[in-house]
Amino acid sequence: MTRVLITAGASGIGLVMAEAFAGTGARVWVTDVDAAALAALPPGIRGTHADASSEPAMELLFAEIARDWGGLDVLCANAGIKGPTAAIEDMGLEAWHQCLAVNLDGAMLAAKHGARLMKPAGRGCMIFTSSTSGLYGTPFRAPYVAAKWGVIGLMKTVAMELGPHGIRANAICPGSVNGPRIDRVIEAEAAAKGMTPDAVRQGYASGTALKRLTDPEDVAGLALFLASDAARMISGQALAVDGMTYNVDP
Template sequence: MRRVLITAGANGIGLVMAQAFAAAGDRVWVTDVDAAAVAAVPAPIRASVCDAANEGQMATLFKEISAEWGGLDVLCSNAGIKGPTAPIEDMPLDGWHQCLAVNLDGAMLAAKHAAPLMKARGAGVMIFTSSTSGLYGTPFRAPYVAAKWAVIGLMKTVAMELGPFGIRANAICPGSVNGPRIDRVIEAEAEAKGMTPEAVRQGYAAGTALKRLSDPEDVADMALFLASDAARMISGQALAVDGMTYNVDP
């Protein structure tokens, strides 16, 4: 039975990941900044309030995990926010800093505190949630793109550092995933571009080879695969789950 931690796991993609690991028989612990969402997480998933970008809170979380579980087998560093949507000349610096703090600092802190637990047992899997924006870029989303691009670099470095200890690291790069979060992204982009939300949504789908958006379950399936022994020789990779995006500017 694997011990799995998922940051930002009380809703959206993170919760679907948590439910998939739990259904596979794993012990799952999720964190989130949304206390109401944490309270609603179904058993047997363990849930606690924690800000992924706050090192004090993250250090306390990992102490609790060590005390209760005695170690950690799988880390899904999933915490992220969309950040501001604006032309670069109008980009607010505070919004830039907040987006990088949650998306990038949160990933670094998760890896920093998970590494000693995994090193101690000589094995482990780290899965970082990046984005196709971290592979291609996206207009009007500079902070998010910069953070998600950096997450891939962080992941590759972690894979190199920790590989000798039997620890693998990879990044999942979802495209547009159905759910409330992409609805908010689409609404913000539609406003920035002077388009209707439906036109932006159709553009997202049309820009993929499969002509549709992904579902959270598609991302969860990739996480389960990367955490499995079937992926034992896969490390340092950024893997898109996006139906093959080839036009990122709808």
């Protein structure tokens, strides 16, 4: 039975991924910092309260996985926050550091400890959640963009290092995904630009070839594919799930 770990898996994209993997019969373990969301996990999905950007927390988590599962087949490094929305001249260093800690440090720690479990088995799959913001710049989102570009660079390096050990690594780059997080992003961007939230949302949708925002299920579907044998020769790739974004400044 496939053993899957998803960081930040108790809500949003992470939860939809967890439910999708569980639906295939996989054993699924998620982490999150939201205790209420963890308490509401569907039956059959195991949850641990842990900060993905804390090395002590990750060490404890992976030690527990090694003890209880004996290994790990799929790692979804999904933890992330939207970070501040501000012009670069107004960007606070503390907010910058916090955004990079969760989005980039969290991905590195997951890969570091995941590799230690996967290498002895000679196989495994790592899936990093980046963003289309990791493929180009996004105004007023400097720390988030920097972190998501960093995630792609991390993924490519991990794919090179771990490929000889039978471990694949790829990144999913969602566009604007329907849900509470994009609602908060849109509200903040609307305030920064002096626009209405509806106008910003419509701009996001009209900037894609398919003229709509992405659903979490679209992202989960790609994760299932990347973790499957059908993707056994796909590694080191950053794959967009965004309806083909071509206007990055709505």
